[in-house]
Amino acid sequence: MMQRILTFFERHSFGVCTYLGGRFNISINKIRLFFIYSSFLAVGMPLVFYFFAGIVLDIRNYVKRIHSRITDQ
Structure with a gap:
């Protein structure tokens, strides 16, 4: 169950971490x-x-995708 929750957040988060x-x-x-922890301390x-x-x-990532499309053509 916990692994499913972690997988969900991995797929739908920004990927910053x-x-x-x-x-x-x-x-x-x-x-x-x-x-x-820093969010609690720094409001x-x-x-x-x-x-x-x-x-x-x-x-x-969007710019990289556009650039790869342009260079592939």
Whole structure:
């Protein structure tokens, strides 16, 4: 049951924690815990960063897809 919940959030989240974990070679769970705990301490400011980073990553992936379509033709 717990694995299904984690899989759901992995597929439908922005992928910010996965990107940061891969980029800095840190465990994804540690990054998630950092965002959760720091959100309580900083009254939600890390959530603003998380959503902003998610939007930037989505735009970056969109540009990569468009670029690969253009270069394939």
